[in-house]
Amino acid sequence: MKPSTPKDSGGQWRFPARIGDVLARLIRLHPIDNVAVTANPEGLAQGSVVEAGFAVRDFIPAAHKVALQDIPKGGGIIRYGQVIGYAEENIPQGAWVHTDLMALPVAPALDALPLATAVPPELPPMTGMTFEGFRNADGSVGTKNLLGITTTVQCVAPTVEFAVRRIKAELLPRYPNVDDVLAITHPYGCGVAINAPGADIPIRTIRNLSLNPNFGGAPMAVSLGCEKLQPARLFPTGVSLPVLGDDGYVIRLQDAEHHSFGDMIAAIMRAAERRLEQLNRRQRTTCPASDLVVGFQCGGSDAFSGVTANPSLGFAADLLVRAGATVMFSEVTEVRDAIHLLTARAANAQVAEELIREMAWYDEYLDRGSADRSANPTPGNKRGGLSNIVEKALGSIAKSGTTAIRAVVRPGDRVMNRGLVFAATPASDFICGTLQTAAGMNMHVFTTGEGTPYGLASVPVIKVSSQTSLAQRWPDLIDLDAGRIATGEASIEDVGRELFQLILDVASGRRRTWADHWGLHNATALFNPGPVT
């Protein structure tokens, strides 16, 4: 995206519109775009004349699109330099371009995509950036120091939660270096077709959640005994487990040694105490920024998400990649319509093929459920000006910045690469967050336009608003306001640099996110494509 007007900020192209005495803003992102988005929080009144010389014919709600020129019926509606839809009727200059006027383009065919044809050159490395983290034996680094108690099956969740309440009240105060104790509960383990295609996804997710760096890189687990997901299947040989000495790492409630519920709780607490002793010995040490594994996500998006918040994440992504860190972006249904842009950016043909493999798998998964990618946008997305999934996807991939895509991670797998990585996940905020946690994420950044009080228990979540009005309305939930980009108060680079510093501060425990301040923690949400029984 080349800047092409004098009023440029971070790749955007803007021109002001005067409404009565109020100077409003229209934002166009690419020179060939034939629509622009209104930045005015109240929208544009019908009849307003914009400086480009035409009259606005309809009321244009805030963040919605206005036609910059006549678009004939069947003509392409262009944003981000890409066709986001075709006009269902003649759309005159100055008209409101909304969902009902737009036919959805077909998704890019997966058999004719460019493979690594536009690999970006490497950016200059950035050295000397550090944070204070908890280094683990496996080389990973935690940004929190948590005791996580894994459950092999739903049946034991309330028992572990009962134990966790007691551990927090009775044991945790004696281990001041440990931040918290969590039950890693989930809706899996039994009553599921555990050998059906796709069952490996939830299983490896639970395994890798347990191994997240913030849990010290070693699991403690509670099993029932008769469940389908046996501990030996959850943790096959090779996973480093000898953390609890003689008793092993698994407490099995049905074992004959437990003669009461009280016995079970006592056994869990004994194991927890040994683990707390280990965790309490950990101290924050100075680590290079290359030890960060940052997961990016958007949720409750609006038309500004792709203009302000997501591009500022993209700028931060480039900084992180230059510092040697791992940056994940995800959400298959929200990149599907921009996949031709991503396969071209893949570091090599194999990575491009892996991107295609994940898209094809998801196309087939949705098809099996008689759904398709058009099921993605929400009423709130549409209210916020995002007309369809193509427009949403183009805004979504702005999070990925400009570097080469180095690797693709399957759902539930752990990321092993540095640089920019596509972690294939559904777009559901909770499933994406869970799968990025399983991938080894130690910092999470979440952009929102409509606003959501999202949070995770195991990883800090920085919430970035796409509009200043949201940041002002929710001052005790939004950590960073990218809406200043739309109003011209800050550039994409400004916000991207602020975000990069905020990631280092939160990772170091120097700053606390609002989600952690309030203790807002969404439940683990697994991706289980298989049936329940």
Next chain:
Amino acid sequence: MKPSTPKDSGGQWRFPARIGDVLARLIRLHPIDNVAVTANPEGLAQGSVVEAGFAVRDFIPAAHKVALQDIPKGGGIIRYGQVIGYAEENIPQGAWVHTDLMALPVAPALDALPLATAVPPELPPMTGMTFEGFRNADGSVGTKNLLGITTTVQCVAPTVEFAVRRIKAELLPRYPNVDDVLAITHPYGCGVAINAPGADIPIRTIRNLSLNPNFGGAPMAVSLGCEKLQPARLFPTGVSLPVLGDDGYVIRLQDAEHHSFGDMIAAIMRAAERRLEQLNRRQRTTCPASDLVVGFQCGGSDAFSGVTANPSLGFAADLLVRAGATVMFSEVTEVRDAIHLLTARAANAQVAEELIREMAWYDEYLDRGSADRSANPTPGNKRGGLSNIVEKALGSIAKSGTTAIRAVVRPGDRVMNRGLVFAATPASDFICGTLQTAAGMNMHVFTTGEGTPYGLASVPVIKVSSQTSLAQRWPDLIDLDAGRIATGEASIEDVGRELFQLILDVASGRRRTWADHWGLHNATALFNPGPVT
């Protein structure tokens, strides 16, 4: 099942086996059975001679099957008077009959089932049985008095949980007639293909959960605003909702009036207080037993579940039906192989057709996920002596007693009938419990052989063990020991009558279940057959 030996109890046919000096028991359930189950907690030693006159050829683990006669390769292995499998090789008398020796029969074809051909005659009514419950305006009766706060979408769950913590600490003490406050959270509402086939199942489930009699029959809800599952879709016109006066029943976090997280919490607390005032006016009153809606379920089953616990539930089911109550049994994959017995018992051909419709739907659902009913039994089931899903199903339907099946309820729908009802649900304990709660259940009975610390927040759960050894090992989790039936200490009728009385006592608040004593509450688990996006 006709008794045919002197040592009979509740339809069982037993003969003792002598092991050294220990008098062990074998249990045969039907005169034509060619296998029996050992009741001895240590199993039967190889070489033991049983009184029927043959030697046990293998070690027979507790609750496992022994061949009562030679069974030729390809011959039927008969238990409950039904073929549960075919011998994979010649099985001599006295051999251990285990999974590896048995070929799974094909499931009964759905197009050739008997329709209402063996409708049981009505049992004599039983009058005068009562319990003390909370009567609701819609005629339903609660067994607890709970404030439930429904969530339209996952995004708001941690916010509502935060509010619930404050409500419990700051408001609840002033409303002594209210038992508890619950956030009705779930993994649905956004990030799902909300118009895919089957999406109506989770939606109506959340709606009907909110209307469970234990929440006073009227919902209070928290919405985000931009989610796919909008409040108007969750609660369409017709649902009685004017419970919160001027502010309406829904708090929407994205509404412009909330200027902070603190505002959102304050709004939820104000609404909760108005609802607490209403709920606090409720008092327990004497209600006929016909107001009970009892859900039966089994989980962690063993070979005794179908011999002791489930038949005693069947006896209680008959008593409840005679008293005019509603009794639900469920778990499609666990009745599928016994469906020919159920369609014959349907009250009329329409009910039989509805049973078949639910089986066919589930067959297709599993097939779509490349699974089948053989995915059901767990390692614990098999360890406990249940060789396959046919054997499990025959034991499972013993919960239904002997009366006619009056109605079939689709997953997530509310039951509107009295008498015995089949509520179609997956067998997953958590999904079944959730769907029975949505169906309007006000009492839950759960049988277990392997043992599970299962519980629900909204409905009391009585846990019944199939073996005395479990009841002895978990005295503070098991509410009723049906294992006494296997040891001859009690009959099926004895335990069935005890259970009936226990249901009345718990429903009245006179007795507390162990799950409620410890606060063991499994999370809501929705049945969503559609894809996530």
